Amino acid sequence: MKAPKAPKAPGTCGCACYADAVIRLAAKGDTEAIRALAVEAFSRFGDYGTFLPRYLIDPWVRTIVRVGAGELVGFAMVGLTASRRQGGVLVADILAIAVTAAYQGRGIGTALMERALAMASALAGRYGVDEVELSVADTNPGALRFFARHGFVVADADEGRYPAGQVAIRMSRPLPPSSS
Ligand SMILES: CC(C)(COP(=O)(O)OP(=O)(O)OC[C@H]1O[C@@H](n2cnc3c(N)ncnc32)[C@H](O)[C@@H]1OP(=O)(O)O)[C@@H](O)C(=O)NCCC(=O)NCCS
Numbered sequence: 604m605k606a607p608k609a610p611k612a613p614g615t616c617g618c619a620c621y622a623d624a625v626i627r628l629a630a631k632g633d634t635e636a637i638r639a640l641a642v643e644a645f646s647r648f649g650d651y652g653t654f655l656p657r658y659l660i661d662p663w664v665r666t667i668v669r670v671g672a673g674e675l676v677g678f679a680m681v682g683l684t685a686s687r688r689q690g691g692v693l694v695a696d697i698l699a700i701a702v703t704a705a706y707q708g709r710g711i712g713t714a715l716m717e718r719a720l721a722m723a724s725a726l727a728g729r730y731g732v733d734e735v736e737l738s739v740a741d742t743n744p745g746a747l748r749f750f751a752r753h754g755f756v757v758a759d760a761d762e763g764r765y766p767a768g769q770v771a772i773r774m775s776r777p778l779p780p781s782s783s
Pocket residue numbers: 618644645698699700701702703706707708709710711712713714738739740743745746748749752
């Protein structure tokens with residue numbers, strides 16, 4: 604009898620493509636995993652392990668998670684906010700996007716971003732919103748490059764400071780047309 608194939612350990616296949624991997628809306632049971640990833644990804648900027656989970660109960664915010672083999676390895680949060688830069692005009696906002704370090708560089712962030720942009724378009728369309736913004740720290744060149752690759756351009760090179768003191772850069776891009 605053929606020995607059953609050992610399951611590949613996470614991170615050894617080069618693509619992180621578990622057959623059951625999905626991106627779906629966050630559920631109540633995801634809160635602790637989102638908090639843990641927020642701490643891992645953002646604690647150098649401030650207490651985001653406390654702050655970001657609050658968005659999970661904000662009616663203006665949608666959170667998506669990327670789950671594979673029972674493990675949450677990424678999330679993105681999209682909301683509608685009044686743009687300080689544009690005198691209170693309503694814009695879509697990518698409030699946070701993160702992939703756990705062991706899974707970065709495999710396209711998961713791109714998949715989350717594409718889904719987040721589609722979700723932002725659906726959320727924003729009925730309010731006549733046509734732009735999406737986000738904030739990123741000046742000390743985060745990887746994320747700046749990632750966002751530029753997804754069509755974001757710098758709209759304000761110094762919109763304020765993160766709690767830990769980094770300069771916050773505001774980036775924006777047009778929303779893609781909504782398919783819903
Ligand atoms: C920014 C972030 C979300 C990107 O997620 P990611 O999963 O690494 O993103 P991707 O894999 O889609 O793209 C990242 C890089 O991997 C490369 N890549 C994409 N798909 C790939 C694949 N299938 N195989 C190998 N490399 C790939 C891309 O070319 C890209 O290269 P770049 O460095 O030139 O941009 C992630 O780095 C992260 O969580 N960082 C910490 C938190 C953070 O800073 N968030 C942003 C501020 S809110």
